[in-house]
Each structure stands twice: as structure tokens, then as C-alpha cells.
Amino acid sequence: xxxxxxxxxxxxxxxxxxxxxxxxxxxxxxxxxxxxxxxxxxxxxxxxxxxxxxxxxxxxxxxxxxxxxxxxxxxxxxxxxxxxxxxxxxxxxxxxxxxxxxxxxxxxxxxxxxxxxxxxxxxxxxxxxxxxxxxxxxxxxxxxxxxxxxxxxxxxxxxxxxxxxx
Numbered sequence: 001x002x003x004x005x006x007x008x009x010x011x012x013x014x015x016x017x018x019x020x021x022x023x024x025x026x027x028x029x030x031x032x033x034x035x036x037x038x039x040x041x042x043x044x045x046x047x048x049x050x051x052x053x054x055x056x057x058x059x060x061x062x063x064x065x066x067x068x069x070x071x072x073x074x075x076x077x078x079x080x081x082x083x084x085x086x087x088x089x090x091x092x093x094x095x096x097x098x099x100x101x102x103x104x105x106x107x108x109x110x111x112x113x114x115x116x117x118x119x120x121x122x123x124x125x126x127x128x129x130x131x132x133x134x135x136x137x138x139x140x141x142x143x144x145x146x147x148x149x150x151x152x153x154x155x156x157x158x159x160x161x162x163x164x165x166x
Contacts, residue, residue: 024110025103027142028124028132034059037066037091041078044069044090055121055133058094063129067094068121100125101134110134111149115156 034057035044044056048071058067069090077093078085099117101110101124110122114136124132140150 022107022142022144023103024101024105024107024124024132024134026144027107027138028103028134029138030132032057032123032130032133034063034065034130035069035090036060037089037094039090041069041074041083041085041088041090041093045071045074045085048074056090057098057123057130057133058090059130065098065100065123065125065130067091067096068098068123069094070121098123102126103131107134107139111139111153115153118159 033047033051033053035047037058037060039058047056048054054072055068055070057065058069060066067090073093073095074085077083078088083092099113099119099122101113101122103124103126114120114122120136122134123130124134136150136153139153
């Protein structure tokens, strides 16, 4: 074994030993607020404020996720660029390359996806329709999830050596 392999084995053990296998459906938020691509940015921001959330999936007419808008996207891609939030559709500012998961996926696998893609929120899809969202906060609040594992996941998400903000 190399030093690198030993490190990853130790991190894996620290995160997952003693944890029961959990499914995404056991942790996810099932009440998802979403918008359509033609929704204006101001309305999206209001929905975030009203629902105390930092991200909203963007879905087509069939509830298929086509993008994701975060509060940071609104700041950097609209306000920071001098665009009018009242007439800028979320399709102009949304992140399009979205990682999604399934309610039957194991939480451990989705945590790894969060780390790999450096995201804190993953839409949950079933039969090509949004049915929930899994956030790092959902994992942190769940008493069945190892808090040290969540800390390591967050640390790996925040590792800016691999990927910078767009």
C-alpha cells in the first residue's frame, strides 16, 4: 500500500465504520421549491427568502431538473454583473451541469459525489422528476449520520485546490 492509499483507507474508515447503510430517502428534504427556466431572478430570490433556502432547482414542465440557482449565483451572475434581476431569467444565471441522485442511492455514495463535484446540495430524481433535495445540512442534522464524516465531506468540498467558482 502507498501512503496515498493508506490515507484514503483511513478517511473512509473514519467516515463510514459503525454507520448503518442509509438511503437518500431517509435524509432528503421532500418538500422542494423549484422554478421554471423563464422565472425571473427576483422571483427566485424572493422564494429563497420566503423558504429560508440558499438554492432552488430549475425544472422543465415535466419536473426534470435542468439547472440549479444558488444565492451566490444571484449575487455574482446578476447583481455583480449589473443585470436587472426583474427581467433576467434564471436560465441565464443557473448552473447547468447538475449532479443528481436517486432516493434509493446510499448516502455514503452521494456524500462522495458531493466531494467530487464540490457541491453542498444534490437534487433527488425519480423517474426523471424531482422528488427531493439532499443537502449537507440534512446530513448534519440527521442523528444516524456520523458528524465526523460530515465534517470530512465539508472539508473535501471546500478544498479549493481542485476546482474554483465559475
